Amino acid sequence: MPNHHVTSISSLIKKTLLQLFLIGIVTGLILSFVMGFIEHYQQKRQNLQRLSSVLASSASMVDGGSLVAQQVRLLLEEDPTIHSIVFYATEQPADGIDQAQIERASRDWYNALFASSVSFNQAVISQELQSTNPPPKINNERSALIGYINVTLDIQALRWQWLQANLWWWLIISGTGLLAMLFCARKLNWIGYEVSGLSKAWQTDDSKPDFEQIPAVQPRFEFTELMQIQQAFIKLFQRFKTAQEHIISLADFEAKLQNKDLALEVQRHNFQSMITHELKTSLNAISGGLQLLNPQPLNDEQKDILEVIRKGSQHLNCTLEQIIQLNKIEKGQIGLTITEFNPLQLLADILDKFEPKARQKNLNLISRIYHIDYNLEGDVGKISQVISSLIDNAIKFSHFGDIVIESQLSHFNESIRWQLKIIDNGIGIEQKYLEDIFTPFFQVDPSVTREYEGAGIGLPVIKQIVQLMDGNIEVDSELGHGSAFRLLIPLRDSLASGRQKILAATTILYYHREDSKAMTDALQALGAHVESHQHPATILEQLQTTAVDMVMIGEDISIEKAGRLAEDIRQNEQYHRVLIVYWFAESKAFLMQTMSSQLQALGVDFCHKAVRDPSQLQGVIKKWRG
Template sequence: MSEQGPLAPTTVRPRPKVLIVDDQPQNLVALQAILRELDVEVVQAGSGFEALAAVLRYDFVVILLDVMMPELGGVDVATLLRGNSRTSHIPIIFVTAIDSDDIVFKGYEAGAVDYLFKPINPVVLKSKLNVFLELDRRWRMLEERSAELELAKDRAESANLSKSRFLATMSHELRTPLNAIIGFSELLQGEMRGQAADDLCTIRDAGRHLLSVIDSILDISKIEAGEVTLNIEPCEVQSLLDEVARMAAPLLRCNRNSLEISCPEPPLHMVTDTAKVRQCLFNLLGNAAKFSRDSVVSVVVEHDLVDGEQWVQFRVTDRGIGMSPDQVASSFKPFTQGDDSIARRYGGTGLGLAITKTFCQLLGGDVEVDSVLGQGATFTMHLPCGKPGAGQECEPASEARAPLGTRGECVRGPLTEEVRGRGAPAEEHGGHLDILLVEDNPTSQELMQRYLARQGHRVVVADGGKAALALLESEAFDLILMDIEMPEMDGLEAARVIRRREAAKGMHSPIVAVTAHTFAEDRRRCFEAGMDAFLPKPIHPNELDALLAHVRSGLGASIGRERHPGLTREH
């Protein structure tokens, strides 16, 4: 016999139990004889008291209960059983020789579900019992199925947790070296000329592309887990388009494409999740740039009124390779890219359009595509304008942005509403900062030291939380840049200790998380630990500059050491 692996264990169900209660032994013998034909285990009780003892020992499918018994009659037994949560579910069929409406009424009032009159018809008895046996069988199947589903749910949750932990770990492990690759290539570009500068640009762009792939995988994982959250804020459409155009410019240049943007006047405003709209537009522009060559990519923005609500349409059109009807039908499915030849020729993960579709729907809109093979494609995003709150003014989106294809935004905590897009050279602000860099990775230490020192800031490095606490006992800093994952004492615990120390002195030093852990849960934990802002790795220079500019502007002309105006939170 061939081996087929271990057999799954078979569940052997015990035979269902039926309790028969009668004070006449001959009646018990008769009932036992009738029930012998059924696949049940019969338990006998010669009195009401024996019946009560039996139901505490066994779980019965049904009880055949004589009405007229000395000391404790059937109605009394039924009343007691119905009043007990352990036995109230057991069906009771009364058995009696008295055909009286009064007896029947009392029985039903006590909780009986049916009646049998003596002399008992065996066919009727077995038919009634089979109904309850079938109900019990189905109930037990339902319980087993529920248990299986609960087990499957637990396993799925465990697998999802393992997946989340794996993704978080891989994100951290990939972002840390990418921080060095992208950071040093940008740092060295200003020092190199000619071919060396071009090579560094290639290295930087390759690192940014890899980071965009990582971000897309994390996005689709968050979507599958239902963990996507929205950050609704005012947004000026023209500024947003200008920002996306700058982000997509390298992709357009790569295939010698040009970009045309048409946006209505006066400036159009929305109240939406700006970051997600930005990412959707970048995904569509990147898609158009990738599949077009020596052509024009256009973005047309229109607005209209639908059922009394203002809507915005973003129409992105290219004159590239286009899609067949089958490709159009599957274009928004994750990991789908037309066919294998397109994937090999043009690359990509096939996630951008799926993410765009989900984000648009989360924002209350949708995205659709119209395409003819060989003639290009038009993707149209339909999004509601949203409604500003009372007195709320829509402001232009920030000008600086994360690297090509990355989200990399500085997540705003209590520290600032202006941390993104306000970077400026140190000379414009005057005064330099004393910065405590808490980082255990030597490469990241060197990168940050060189970048900050180039701007004239003094940087003191602590290679862990304990070392940072020791330095803070003897010296104060204008800004603390805190890594999260470090041996002995991580950044979260170090931040908690710092906040406890400062609370007693009425101080508040700005603490910014600088980490490759970028999940929403990681950000929440950072803010709960008392940090003021969050910079994900790889760090973009514009965002770091924006943060430093805000700290300098908060400090004013003189750099204080006790409380920093503009950055202080109420305790």
């Protein structure tokens, strides 16, 4: 958006009037000078022409030379604008000189404005000839011509004389215009005073966090538009108060709902814990009784009955274990146990376990492996549980065809992503239920006569476990054509993990504003001891009491704050120089081309685009540390 200059109404009125005054004065002065001086020049020219006629008449008389000389001396002394008056005798008229024609062709405005001097010629004719004969024409009566009188007018001196004569009038007119402008400005400023008073009143009340009534403004003048504006403010204030009351009521209602939801959540967890404990106790008694019956001699019918009871108790026990596990995950009571395992061997063991069950339903378990043998690090127990649950569901909901398990490893230097895909030809799921199947206790077919058993716990537990491992699970399905579940699980290469401890025994203070888990996990994976801070003051305090190797500033911190923190750290350092790193976001890459040098001048050692992958982070830190 364009950056508009902010100004007040009063200053705008003053500036506008001042501009109009200056334009008017300059325009008036120019026009008055041009028009007035042109008129003055015309009058002066006419006077000089009459004067030259008088001189010519005097010069034509017998013994008129002394009279002309006396007149010329007086004219030159009294009128400084006359540059010279010269008589030159000749009996031959100047060819082409026709005074009337010259006057008609003269341009007064041009001479007055741009010429430096103007000359006028007047013919001197013999007085005797004039007494006996009519005045001869110059072109025809050559014998009557005695000579010419040339009068030269100094235009520059005329301009200066005229300017001095009219200067006081211009000053009087300018002063009158200035007074008129000040009077108009005072009148127009009344509007600015009223608006400023209204603005100050609102600013004074706005400084109070909770003002309950509209500020009172006493107008000195009743302007219709300003009264309408004030009425509009009153209506807006009333609407604001109404909206504020609605917001407060909604906030109270939301708080009550949150408290109610929290209470219901606590009750749900308590109920789950209680019911699972009670059922678990009963199931243990049933399992103990079944174990006591194992050595007893039983007939075939009794054995079948016991097998039905055993399967039912095992199914119920599995469901209870899933509920208990889901409850613990939601409470944050379950962590990861990282061990080394072989993914090919793990898949082989799982397929061997489900092969008999698939064969009973005439299903084929097919594995498609797109990677070589690797040793990885991860929670093998939870990974096995997730894969087993998905294969078990595929077998349960399929009646024919193949169940395909695809396995692929994606390498990112020393980081590995295990991608698994379980494809079946089962009953499928409608598109509208694909998001709901990961909700606890959700059933696509909630009727009591449904064909397939289950409490709606398996998939929610799978998703919670996958998210616990920072993985992802997705599903594509079509009703009547089967489903395809895709797993993405991040793992570590066991051979490379020993090389990732380049920051062992290194203490890093990480300054950030939002969640920093990704960066702290990446630094900890390299062996660093990381402490997160959201306030620069705590970092400065810890640097005074603790030996720190690095201070890293997150990409969510502005460049200005990063520079101030680096400058404060450098000013307070005494014996140990800490390494300061600023991670910037991708969106700031272009800006950092010019700002990195300024940050380094303030004390930042390195500026780099944010990196969270441990392998890439390892390479960057190695380069910094030499």
